[in-house]
Amino acid sequence: MSGYNWNWPILLKEPYFGWIVSGFGSTCAIALLAWAIAFPLGSVIGIARTVDNRIVRGIATAYVDVFRNIPLLVQMFLWYFVVPELLPKDLGSWVKRDMPYPQLSTAIVCLGLYTASRVAEQVRSGLESIPRGQRYAGMAMGLNGFQVYRYVLIPVAYRIVIPPLTSEFLGVFKNSSLALTIGVLELTSQARQIEEYTFASFEAFTVATVLYCLVTLLVILLMRIVEGRTRLLGAITAGG
Amino acid sequence: MGGFDFDVIARGAPFIWGGMLLTLELTALAVTGGLLLGIVIALLRLSPLKPVSWLAAFYVNFLRSMPLILVIFWFYTLVPKMIGSSISGFQSVLIAFVLFEAAYYSEIIRAGIASVRAGQISAAMALGLTRLQAMRYVILPQAIRNMIPVLLTQSIIMLQDTSLVYVVGLRDFLTTAEIVANRDNRPIELYTMVAVVFLVVCFSLSRLVGRLRRKYSL
Numbered sequence: 001m002s003g004y005n006w007n008w009p010i011l012l013k014e015p016y017f018g019w020i021v022s023g024f025g026s027t028c029a030i031a032l033l034a035w036a037i038a039f040p041l042g043s044v045i046g047i048a049r050t051v052d053n054r055i056v057r058g059i060a061t062a063y064v065d066v067f068r069n070i071p072l073l074v075q076m077f078l079w080y081f082v083v084p085e086l087l088p089k090d091l092g093s094w095v096k097r098d099m100p101y102p103q104l105s106t107a108i109v110c111l112g113l114y115t116a117s118r119v120a121e122q123v124r125s126g127l128e129s130i131p132r133g134q135r136y137a138g139m140a141m142g143l144n145g146f147q148v149y150r151y152v153l154i155p156v157a158y159r160i161v162i163p164p165l166t167s168e169f170l171g172v173f174k175n176s177s178l179a180l181t182i183g184v185l186e187l188t189s190q191a192r193q194i195e196e197y198t199f200a201s202f203e204a205f206t207v208a209t210v211l212y213c214l215v216t217l218l219v220i221l222l223m224r225i226v227e228g229r230t231r232l233l234g235a236i237t238a239g240g
Numbered sequence: 241m242g243g244f245d246f247d248v249i250a251r252g253a254p255f256i257w258g259g260m261l262l263t264l265e266l267t268a269l270a271v272t273g274g275l276l277l278g279i280v281i282a283l284l285r286l287s288p289l290k291p292v293s294w295l296a297a298f299y300v301n302f303l304r305s306m307p308l309i310l311v312i313f314w315f316y317t318l319v320p321k322m323i324g325s326s327i328s329g330f331q332s333v334l335i336a337f338v339l340f341e342a343a344y345y346s347e348i349i350r351a352g353i354a355s356v357r358a359g360q361i362s363a364a365m366a367l368g369l370t371r372l373q374a375m376r377y378v379i380l381p382q383a384i385r386n387m388i389p390v391l392l393t394q395s396i397i398m399l400q401d402t403s404l405v406y407v408v409g410l411r412d413f414l415t416t417a418e419i420v421a422n423r424d425n426r427p428i429e430l431y432t433m434v435a436v437v438f439l440v441v442c443f444s445l446s447r448l449v450g451r452l453r454r455k456y457s458l
Contacts, residue, residue, distance in 0.1 A: 074438060177309045195317060209310065213302065
Protein backbone atom coordinates (compact mmCIF):
# COMPACT_ATOMS: atom_id res chain seq x y z
CA MET A 1 0.00 0.00 0.00
CA SER A 2 2.96 2.31 -0.53
CA GLY A 3 2.09 5.74 -1.81
CA TYR A 4 -1.51 5.55 -0.65
CA ASN A 5 -2.80 8.88 0.60
CA TRP A 6 -4.69 8.19 3.79
CA ASN A 7 -7.59 10.54 4.25
CA TRP A 8 -9.83 9.46 7.10
CA PRO A 9 -11.16 12.96 7.91
CA ILE A 10 -12.84 13.10 4.52
CA LEU A 11 -15.49 10.73 5.84
CA LEU A 12 -16.63 13.37 8.31
CA LYS A 13 -16.90 16.10 5.67
CA GLU A 14 -20.12 16.94 3.89
CA PRO A 15 -21.59 15.63 1.70
CA TYR A 16 -19.79 12.33 2.38
CA PHE A 17 -20.81 12.02 6.01
CA GLY A 18 -24.43 12.63 5.04
CA TRP A 19 -24.16 9.97 2.33
CA ILE A 20 -22.99 7.39 4.84
CA VAL A 21 -25.78 8.27 7.26
CA SER A 22 -28.50 8.15 4.62
CA GLY A 23 -27.04 5.00 3.10
CA PHE A 24 -27.05 3.27 6.47
CA GLY A 25 -30.61 4.50 7.00
CA SER A 26 -31.73 3.00 3.68
CA THR A 27 -30.02 -0.29 4.45
CA CYS A 28 -31.80 -0.52 7.80
CA ALA A 29 -35.13 0.51 6.27
CA ILE A 30 -34.92 -2.08 3.48
CA ALA A 31 -33.84 -4.81 5.88
CA LEU A 32 -36.48 -4.14 8.54
CA LEU A 33 -39.38 -3.69 6.12
CA ALA A 34 -38.36 -6.73 4.07
CA TRP A 35 -38.23 -8.71 7.32
CA ALA A 36 -41.71 -7.45 8.17
CA ILE A 37 -42.86 -9.20 4.98
CA ALA A 38 -40.59 -12.23 5.22
CA PHE A 39 -41.25 -13.29 8.80
CA PRO A 40 -45.06 -13.60 8.74
CA LEU A 41 -45.21 -14.87 5.15
CA GLY A 42 -42.35 -17.30 5.70
CA SER A 43 -44.01 -18.58 8.87
CA VAL A 44 -47.27 -19.26 7.05
CA ILE A 45 -45.47 -21.04 4.18
CA GLY A 46 -43.26 -23.01 6.55
CA ILE A 47 -46.28 -24.18 8.54
CA ALA A 48 -48.15 -24.94 5.30
CA ARG A 49 -45.33 -27.30 4.32
CA THR A 50 -46.04 -29.47 7.36
CA VAL A 51 -49.85 -29.79 7.20
CA ASP A 52 -51.64 -32.93 6.00
CA ASN A 53 -53.43 -31.30 3.05
CA ARG A 54 -51.49 -32.23 -0.11
CA ILE A 55 -52.55 -29.22 -2.17
CA VAL A 56 -51.59 -26.69 0.51
CA ARG A 57 -48.28 -28.49 0.98
CA GLY A 58 -47.65 -28.56 -2.77
CA ILE A 59 -48.23 -24.83 -3.19
CA ALA A 60 -45.94 -23.99 -0.27
CA THR A 61 -43.23 -26.32 -1.61
CA ALA A 62 -43.47 -24.77 -5.08
CA TYR A 63 -43.08 -21.28 -3.58
CA VAL A 64 -39.92 -22.27 -1.75
CA ASP A 65 -38.46 -24.08 -4.78
CA VAL A 66 -39.04 -21.14 -7.12
CA PHE A 67 -37.73 -18.41 -4.83
CA ARG A 68 -34.69 -20.36 -3.68
CA ASN A 69 -33.53 -21.50 -7.10
CA ILE A 70 -33.39 -18.14 -8.88
CA PRO A 71 -30.51 -15.82 -7.91
CA LEU A 72 -31.70 -12.88 -5.85
CA LEU A 73 -30.18 -10.45 -8.32
CA VAL A 74 -32.20 -11.97 -11.16
CA GLN A 75 -35.31 -11.72 -9.00
CA MET A 76 -34.52 -8.05 -8.41
CA PHE A 77 -34.42 -7.48 -12.19
CA LEU A 78 -37.63 -9.43 -12.70
CA TRP A 79 -39.50 -7.29 -10.16
CA TYR A 80 -38.05 -4.05 -11.48
CA PHE A 81 -38.01 -4.55 -15.25
CA VAL A 82 -40.41 -7.38 -16.06
CA VAL A 83 -43.30 -7.42 -13.58
CA PRO A 84 -44.52 -3.84 -14.27
CA GLU A 85 -44.84 -4.78 -17.96
CA LEU A 86 -46.93 -7.85 -17.17
CA LEU A 87 -49.37 -6.01 -14.90
CA PRO A 88 -52.61 -4.49 -16.27
CA LYS A 89 -51.77 -1.23 -18.02
CA ASP A 90 -52.96 1.22 -15.33
CA LEU A 91 -51.37 -0.65 -12.47
CA GLY A 92 -48.16 -1.12 -14.44
CA SER A 93 -47.76 2.57 -15.16
CA TRP A 94 -48.57 3.39 -11.53
CA VAL A 95 -45.79 1.07 -10.41
CA LYS A 96 -43.36 2.60 -12.89
CA ARG A 97 -44.19 6.26 -12.38
CA ASP A 98 -46.43 7.15 -9.46
CA MET A 99 -45.57 4.66 -6.76
CA PRO A 100 -43.70 6.36 -3.89
CA TYR A 101 -39.99 5.46 -3.78
CA PRO A 102 -40.24 3.03 -6.73
CA GLN A 103 -36.76 1.49 -6.42
CA LEU A 104 -36.82 1.25 -2.64
CA SER A 105 -40.30 -0.32 -2.59
CA THR A 106 -39.39 -2.80 -5.31
CA ALA A 107 -36.26 -3.81 -3.42
CA ILE A 108 -38.23 -4.30 -0.20
CA VAL A 109 -40.90 -6.47 -1.86
CA CYS A 110 -38.31 -8.52 -3.74
CA LEU A 111 -36.13 -9.09 -0.70
CA GLY A 112 -39.16 -9.79 1.51
CA LEU A 113 -40.59 -12.47 -0.77
CA TYR A 114 -37.17 -14.07 -1.29
CA THR A 115 -36.38 -14.13 2.43
CA ALA A 116 -39.84 -15.58 3.14
CA SER A 117 -38.77 -18.74 1.31
CA ARG A 118 -35.69 -19.01 3.52
CA VAL A 119 -37.66 -18.34 6.71
CA ALA A 120 -40.17 -20.98 5.59
CA GLU A 121 -37.42 -23.60 5.35
CA GLN A 122 -36.21 -22.80 8.87
CA VAL A 123 -39.72 -22.87 10.33
CA ARG A 124 -40.45 -26.16 8.59
CA SER A 125 -37.26 -27.80 9.86
CA GLY A 126 -38.08 -26.53 13.36
CA LEU A 127 -41.54 -28.06 13.19
CA GLU A 128 -40.21 -31.32 11.76
CA SER A 129 -37.61 -31.64 14.50
CA ILE A 130 -40.37 -32.00 17.09
CA PRO A 131 -41.06 -35.70 17.72
CA ARG A 132 -44.32 -36.76 16.06
CA GLY A 133 -45.56 -38.04 19.39
CA GLN A 134 -46.19 -34.48 20.55
CA ARG A 135 -48.62 -33.90 17.70
CA TYR A 136 -50.47 -37.12 18.52
CA ALA A 137 -50.44 -36.34 22.22
CA GLY A 138 -52.05 -32.98 21.47
CA MET A 139 -54.69 -34.62 19.31
CA ALA A 140 -55.33 -37.30 21.94
CA MET A 141 -56.04 -34.50 24.41
CA GLY A 142 -58.83 -33.34 22.13
CA LEU A 143 -57.09 -30.38 20.48
CA ASN A 144 -58.03 -29.74 16.87
CA GLY A 145 -55.45 -29.21 14.10
CA PHE A 146 -55.22 -25.47 14.65
CA GLN A 147 -54.89 -25.82 18.40
CA VAL A 148 -52.15 -28.45 18.07
CA TYR A 149 -50.09 -25.94 16.10
CA ARG A 150 -51.02 -22.96 18.27
CA TYR A 151 -50.41 -24.50 21.69
CA VAL A 152 -48.05 -27.43 21.12
CA LEU A 153 -45.91 -27.27 17.99
CA ILE A 154 -45.34 -23.56 17.28
CA PRO A 155 -44.21 -22.50 20.77
CA VAL A 156 -41.53 -25.22 20.72
CA ALA A 157 -40.54 -24.89 17.05
CA TYR A 158 -39.90 -21.14 17.18
CA ARG A 159 -37.66 -21.51 20.20
CA ILE A 160 -35.64 -24.14 18.38
CA VAL A 161 -35.18 -22.00 15.28
CA ILE A 162 -34.14 -18.74 16.96
CA PRO A 163 -30.46 -19.21 15.96
CA PRO A 164 -31.11 -19.98 12.26
CA LEU A 165 -33.74 -17.23 12.08
CA THR A 166 -31.16 -14.82 13.51
CA SER A 167 -28.81 -15.62 10.67
CA GLU A 168 -31.65 -15.19 8.16
CA PHE A 169 -32.33 -11.78 9.67
CA LEU A 170 -28.68 -10.88 9.26
CA GLY A 171 -28.93 -12.22 5.73
CA VAL A 172 -31.58 -9.59 4.96
CA PHE A 173 -29.14 -6.86 6.01
CA LYS A 174 -26.43 -8.25 3.79
CA ASN A 175 -28.75 -8.94 0.86
CA SER A 176 -30.19 -5.43 1.02
CA SER A 177 -26.94 -4.41 -0.70
CA LEU A 178 -28.34 -5.92 -3.90
CA ALA A 179 -30.79 -3.02 -4.05
CA LEU A 180 -27.93 -0.95 -5.44
CA THR A 181 -28.32 -2.77 -8.76
CA ILE A 182 -31.69 -1.08 -9.33
CA GLY A 183 -30.46 2.31 -8.13
CA VAL A 184 -31.17 2.40 -4.40
CA LEU A 185 -28.49 4.41 -2.59
CA GLU A 186 -27.96 2.11 0.38
CA LEU A 187 -24.79 1.70 2.42
CA THR A 188 -22.68 -0.26 -0.08
CA SER A 189 -23.56 1.98 -3.01
CA GLN A 190 -22.85 5.12 -0.96
CA ALA A 191 -19.44 3.71 -0.07
CA ARG A 192 -18.88 3.02 -3.75
CA GLN A 193 -19.99 6.56 -4.61
CA ILE A 194 -17.63 8.12 -2.05
CA GLU A 195 -14.86 5.97 -3.49
CA GLU A 196 -15.60 7.28 -6.99
CA TYR A 197 -15.74 10.92 -5.89
CA THR A 198 -12.75 11.01 -3.55
CA PHE A 199 -10.59 7.97 -4.43
CA ALA A 200 -10.52 7.25 -0.68
CA SER A 201 -11.50 3.65 -1.42
CA PHE A 202 -9.96 2.07 1.66
CA GLU A 203 -11.65 4.54 4.01
CA ALA A 204 -15.04 4.38 2.30
CA PHE A 205 -15.22 0.57 2.22
CA THR A 206 -13.88 0.32 5.77
CA VAL A 207 -16.67 2.45 7.18
CA ALA A 208 -19.27 0.33 5.36
CA THR A 209 -17.64 -2.88 6.59
CA VAL A 210 -17.55 -1.62 10.17
CA LEU A 211 -21.22 -0.66 10.07
CA TYR A 212 -22.26 -4.09 8.72
CA CYS A 213 -20.17 -5.77 11.43
CA LEU A 214 -21.73 -3.58 14.13
CA VAL A 215 -25.21 -4.53 13.00
CA THR A 216 -24.21 -8.21 13.08
CA LEU A 217 -22.77 -7.95 16.60
CA LEU A 218 -25.76 -6.01 17.89
CA VAL A 219 -28.30 -8.43 16.45
CA ILE A 220 -26.42 -11.48 17.75
CA LEU A 221 -26.24 -9.99 21.27
CA LEU A 222 -29.91 -9.07 21.18
CA MET A 223 -30.98 -12.52 20.02
CA ARG A 224 -28.87 -14.19 22.73
CA ILE A 225 -30.92 -12.24 25.27
CA VAL A 226 -34.16 -13.20 23.54
CA GLU A 227 -33.08 -16.83 23.45
CA GLY A 228 -32.23 -16.79 27.14
CA ARG A 229 -35.51 -15.15 28.12
CA THR A 230 -37.66 -17.55 26.13
CA ARG A 231 -35.91 -20.80 27.07
CA LEU A 232 -38.22 -23.58 28.18
CA LEU A 233 -37.13 -25.51 31.22
CA GLY A 234 -36.15 -29.03 30.27
CA ALA A 235 -36.92 -28.51 26.60
CA ILE A 236 -34.96 -30.31 23.95
CA THR A 237 -32.94 -27.75 22.05
CA ALA A 238 -31.53 -28.02 18.56
CA GLY A 239 -28.19 -29.16 19.92
CA GLY A 240 -29.79 -32.32 21.27
CA MET B 241 -44.23 -4.54 -26.50
CA GLY B 242 -46.05 -7.29 -28.36
CA GLY B 243 -45.90 -11.02 -27.65
CA PHE B 244 -43.06 -13.00 -26.19
CA ASP B 245 -40.32 -12.89 -28.84
CA PHE B 246 -38.22 -16.07 -28.85
CA ASP B 247 -36.18 -14.77 -31.81
CA VAL B 248 -34.50 -12.18 -29.60
CA ILE B 249 -33.17 -14.95 -27.39
CA ALA B 250 -32.10 -17.06 -30.37
CA ARG B 251 -30.21 -14.13 -31.90
CA GLY B 252 -28.47 -13.31 -28.63
CA ALA B 253 -27.74 -16.94 -27.81
CA PRO B 254 -24.11 -17.20 -29.01
CA PHE B 255 -23.12 -14.08 -27.05
CA ILE B 256 -25.01 -15.18 -23.93
CA TRP B 257 -23.51 -18.69 -24.17
CA GLY B 258 -20.11 -17.04 -23.83
CA GLY B 259 -21.39 -15.45 -20.62
CA MET B 260 -22.64 -18.83 -19.42
CA LEU B 261 -19.17 -20.31 -19.93
CA LEU B 262 -17.67 -17.54 -17.79
CA THR B 263 -20.26 -18.21 -15.08
CA LEU B 264 -19.45 -21.93 -15.11
CA GLU B 265 -15.69 -21.34 -15.11
CA LEU B 266 -15.94 -18.88 -12.22
CA THR B 267 -18.16 -21.26 -10.25
CA ALA B 268 -15.85 -24.25 -10.80
CA LEU B 269 -12.71 -22.33 -9.83
CA ALA B 270 -14.35 -20.63 -6.84
CA VAL B 271 -15.81 -23.89 -5.51
CA THR B 272 -12.41 -25.63 -5.81
CA GLY B 273 -10.49 -22.76 -4.24
CA GLY B 274 -13.13 -22.13 -1.59
CA LEU B 275 -13.19 -25.80 -0.57
CA LEU B 276 -9.40 -26.07 -0.27
CA LEU B 277 -9.15 -22.88 1.78
CA GLY B 278 -12.25 -23.90 3.74
CA ILE B 279 -10.62 -27.19 4.78
CA VAL B 280 -7.51 -25.34 5.97
CA ILE B 281 -9.58 -22.83 7.97
CA ALA B 282 -11.73 -25.58 9.50
CA LEU B 283 -8.57 -27.41 10.62
CA LEU B 284 -7.16 -24.19 12.07
CA ARG B 285 -10.42 -23.65 13.96
CA LEU B 286 -10.21 -27.10 15.46
CA SER B 287 -6.59 -26.53 16.44
CA PRO B 288 -5.79 -26.99 20.14
CA LEU B 289 -3.73 -23.78 20.03
CA LYS B 290 -6.21 -21.16 21.22
CA PRO B 291 -4.85 -18.11 19.35
CA VAL B 292 -4.87 -20.06 16.07
CA SER B 293 -8.46 -21.16 16.47
CA TRP B 294 -9.54 -17.66 17.55
CA LEU B 295 -7.92 -16.16 14.49
CA ALA B 296 -9.70 -18.63 12.22
CA ALA B 297 -13.00 -17.94 14.01
CA PHE B 298 -12.47 -14.21 13.57
CA TYR B 299 -11.87 -14.69 9.84
CA VAL B 300 -15.04 -16.74 9.43
CA ASN B 301 -17.27 -14.44 11.47
CA PHE B 302 -15.85 -11.30 9.91
CA LEU B 303 -16.47 -12.44 6.34
CA ARG B 304 -19.86 -13.86 7.19
CA SER B 305 -21.04 -10.50 8.45
CA MET B 306 -20.19 -8.76 5.16
CA PRO B 307 -22.35 -8.62 2.06
CA LEU B 308 -20.75 -10.40 -0.90
CA ILE B 309 -21.13 -7.30 -3.07
CA LEU B 310 -19.02 -5.31 -0.64
CA VAL B 311 -16.35 -8.03 -0.66
CA ILE B 312 -16.34 -7.91 -4.46
CA PHE B 313 -15.92 -4.12 -4.38
CA TRP B 314 -13.11 -4.40 -1.83
CA PHE B 315 -11.09 -6.69 -4.02
CA TYR B 316 -11.99 -5.07 -7.30
CA THR B 317 -10.71 -1.64 -6.23
CA LEU B 318 -8.09 -2.55 -3.64
CA VAL B 319 -6.14 -5.54 -4.95
CA PRO B 320 -4.69 -3.49 -7.85
CA LYS B 321 -3.69 -0.75 -5.37
CA MET B 322 -2.12 -3.20 -2.93
CA ILE B 323 -0.02 -5.14 -5.39
CA GLY B 324 0.70 -2.05 -7.43
CA SER B 325 -0.17 -3.59 -10.76
CA SER B 326 -3.46 -4.18 -12.43
CA ILE B 327 -5.05 -7.62 -12.49
CA SER B 328 -8.04 -8.66 -14.53
CA GLY B 329 -11.55 -8.23 -13.23
CA PHE B 330 -11.98 -11.99 -13.40
CA GLN B 331 -9.00 -12.60 -11.14
CA SER B 332 -10.02 -10.05 -8.52
CA VAL B 333 -13.57 -11.39 -8.44
CA LEU B 334 -12.27 -14.95 -8.19
CA ILE B 335 -10.13 -13.99 -5.17
CA ALA B 336 -13.16 -12.37 -3.54
CA PHE B 337 -15.32 -15.45 -4.12
CA VAL B 338 -12.69 -17.91 -2.87
CA LEU B 339 -12.07 -15.95 0.35
CA PHE B 340 -15.79 -15.38 0.91
CA GLU B 341 -16.98 -18.91 0.20
CA ALA B 342 -14.12 -20.44 2.22
CA ALA B 343 -15.69 -18.91 5.34
CA TYR B 344 -18.97 -20.68 4.62
CA TYR B 345 -17.38 -23.98 3.56
CA SER B 346 -15.21 -24.08 6.68
CA GLU B 347 -18.29 -23.71 8.88
CA ILE B 348 -19.95 -26.63 7.10
CA ILE B 349 -16.83 -28.80 7.46
CA ARG B 350 -16.47 -27.90 11.13
CA ALA B 351 -20.13 -28.68 11.80
CA GLY B 352 -19.74 -31.99 9.96
CA ILE B 353 -16.83 -33.01 12.18
CA ALA B 354 -18.64 -31.78 15.28
CA SER B 355 -21.72 -33.80 14.31
CA VAL B 356 -19.88 -37.01 15.15
CA ARG B 357 -20.51 -37.69 18.80
CA ALA B 358 -17.61 -37.10 21.17
CA GLY B 359 -18.15 -40.54 22.66
CA GLN B 360 -16.95 -42.09 19.42
CA ILE B 361 -13.53 -40.47 19.74
CA SER B 362 -13.25 -41.77 23.28
CA ALA B 363 -14.36 -45.21 22.10
CA ALA B 364 -11.79 -45.18 19.29
CA MET B 365 -9.03 -44.10 21.68
CA ALA B 366 -10.10 -46.77 24.15
CA LEU B 367 -9.63 -49.32 21.37
CA GLY B 368 -6.03 -48.15 21.11
CA LEU B 369 -6.31 -45.97 18.01
CA THR B 370 -4.15 -42.85 17.89
CA ARG B 371 -5.82 -39.47 17.48
CA LEU B 372 -4.92 -39.45 13.79
CA GLN B 373 -6.24 -42.97 13.27
CA ALA B 374 -9.46 -42.11 15.08
CA MET B 375 -9.87 -39.16 12.74
CA ARG B 376 -9.08 -41.25 9.67
CA TYR B 377 -11.13 -44.37 10.40
CA VAL B 378 -13.91 -43.22 12.73
CA ILE B 379 -14.64 -39.52 12.54
CA LEU B 380 -14.03 -38.53 8.91
CA PRO B 381 -15.99 -41.34 7.21
CA GLN B 382 -19.08 -40.25 9.13
CA ALA B 383 -18.38 -36.54 9.02
CA ILE B 384 -17.88 -36.53 5.24
CA ARG B 385 -21.20 -38.29 4.71
CA ASN B 386 -22.88 -35.63 6.82
CA MET B 387 -21.22 -32.66 5.17
CA ILE B 388 -21.21 -33.55 1.47
CA PRO B 389 -24.88 -32.74 0.80
CA VAL B 390 -24.50 -29.41 2.62
CA LEU B 391 -21.30 -28.60 0.72
CA LEU B 392 -23.08 -29.33 -2.56
CA THR B 393 -26.02 -27.14 -1.57
CA GLN B 394 -23.60 -24.34 -0.73
CA SER B 395 -22.04 -24.79 -4.17
CA ILE B 396 -25.45 -24.37 -5.81
CA ILE B 397 -25.86 -21.12 -3.84
CA MET B 398 -22.38 -20.19 -5.04
CA LEU B 399 -23.48 -20.72 -8.66
CA GLN B 400 -26.34 -18.29 -8.03
CA ASP B 401 -24.04 -15.84 -6.26
CA THR B 402 -21.74 -15.57 -9.27
CA SER B 403 -24.43 -13.42 -10.88
CA LEU B 404 -23.24 -10.65 -8.52
CA VAL B 405 -20.20 -10.06 -10.74
CA TYR B 406 -22.70 -7.93 -12.65
CA VAL B 407 -21.80 -5.07 -10.25
CA VAL B 408 -18.27 -4.85 -11.68
CA GLY B 409 -19.38 -5.42 -15.25
CA LEU B 410 -17.83 -8.83 -15.75
CA ARG B 411 -19.59 -10.49 -18.69
CA ASP B 412 -21.21 -13.51 -17.08
CA PHE B 413 -24.52 -15.16 -17.97
CA LEU B 414 -26.71 -12.46 -16.42
CA THR B 415 -24.62 -9.52 -17.62
CA THR B 416 -24.52 -10.71 -21.24
CA ALA B 417 -28.29 -11.21 -21.14
CA GLU B 418 -28.65 -7.69 -19.74
CA ILE B 419 -26.51 -6.29 -22.55
CA VAL B 420 -28.76 -7.99 -25.13
CA ALA B 421 -31.87 -6.84 -23.25
CA ASN B 422 -30.73 -3.22 -23.44
CA ARG B 423 -29.53 -3.45 -27.03
CA ASP B 424 -32.78 -4.94 -28.35
CA ASN B 425 -35.01 -3.31 -25.70
CA ARG B 426 -36.39 -6.72 -24.74
CA PRO B 427 -36.03 -7.00 -20.95
CA ILE B 428 -39.03 -9.33 -20.51
CA GLU B 429 -37.72 -12.06 -22.81
CA LEU B 430 -34.12 -11.94 -21.65
CA TYR B 431 -34.65 -11.73 -17.88
CA THR B 432 -37.36 -14.39 -18.00
CA MET B 433 -34.98 -16.64 -19.91
CA VAL B 434 -32.22 -16.10 -17.33
CA ALA B 435 -34.63 -16.84 -14.48
CA VAL B 436 -35.95 -20.02 -16.13
CA VAL B 437 -32.45 -21.32 -16.91
CA PHE B 438 -31.28 -20.76 -13.32
CA LEU B 439 -34.49 -22.26 -11.95
CA VAL B 440 -34.20 -25.42 -14.07
CA VAL B 441 -30.49 -25.90 -13.41
CA CYS B 442 -30.52 -25.15 -9.68
CA PHE B 443 -33.77 -27.02 -9.04
CA SER B 444 -32.48 -30.16 -10.78
CA LEU B 445 -29.18 -29.96 -8.95
CA SER B 446 -30.83 -29.53 -5.55
CA ARG B 447 -33.12 -32.50 -6.28
CA LEU B 448 -30.01 -34.56 -7.06
CA VAL B 449 -28.43 -33.47 -3.80
CA GLY B 450 -31.61 -34.48 -1.98
CA ARG B 451 -31.46 -37.98 -3.51
CA LEU B 452 -27.79 -38.25 -2.62
CA ARG B 453 -28.53 -37.25 0.96
CA ARG B 454 -31.21 -39.90 1.34
CA LYS B 455 -29.01 -42.58 -0.24
CA TYR B 456 -25.90 -42.00 1.84
CA SER B 457 -27.22 -40.65 5.13
CA LEU B 458 -26.43 -42.74 8.17
